Amino acid sequence: MNGNSYLNCSDDGFRHHLQEEHRQLNEELDELNACCLGQRNCDVQADWNKLRDRVHRLKDNIVHHFREEEEGSCLDEAVARRPTLAAEAREIEQEHPELLAELDGLISWLDQEPAMEATLQNAKQRLNSFADNLRRHEWREDALIRRGVGAFGVDD
Numbered sequence: 001m002n003g004n005s006y007l008n009c010s011d012d013g014f015r016h017h018l019q020e021e022h023r024q025l026n027e028e029l030d031e032l033n034a035c036c037l038g039q040r041n042c043d044v045q046a047d048w049n050k051l052r053d054r055v056h057r058l059k060d061n062i063v064h065h066f067r068e069e070e071e072g073s074c075l076d077e078a079v080a081r082r083p084t085l086a087a088e089a090r091e092i093e094q095e096h097p098e099l100l101a102e103l104d105g106l107i108s109w110l111d112q113e114p115a116m117e118a119t120l121q122n123a124k125q126r127l128n129s130f131a132d133n134l135r136r137h138e139w140r141e142d143a144l145i146r147r148g149v150g151a152f153g154v155d156d
């Protein structure tokens with residue numbers, strides 16, 4: 001975490017920006033899940049390409065999002081106000097490289113596998129598991145910020 005950032009949680013604009021980013025990531029995950037995977041009469045190659053493009057785009061967005069969070073210090077602000085949250089905040093931030101490594105593994109697998117119905121099903125399972133981990137991470141983050149700096153979102 002970088003407490004000297006020009007972005008911080010005292011700025012409501014940034015907190016809303018963070019909330020909006022979480023909403024958009026969630027939407028992207030839903031779209032990935034809804035992608036035509038293994039349905040009858042679908043073009044497996046076209047679906048595979050669409051899925052791969054979306055996962056690459058998701059990776060770019062997540063890298064950008066994590067960087068903003070690390071520089072934006074929302075977690076720092078929560079810890080500054082409630083120091084007992086320090087260990088949990090560190091744990092949450094350590095999940096960033098773990099999540100990126102999981103996504104990188106999925107991307108190289110998608111780049112190498114042949115486009116077949118069975119691999120599409122497998123891809124869907126792996127994506128769902130990644131989506132669960134990312135959603136759990138964002139949920140923990142929102143909860144920690146709420147506990148540290150007050151209500152986040154509708155209660156602001």
Ligand SMILES: [Fe+2]
Nearest residue numbers: 066069096141
């Ligand atoms: Fe995060």
Ligand SMILES: [Fe+2]
Nearest residue numbers: 022069138141
């Ligand atoms: Fe986040």
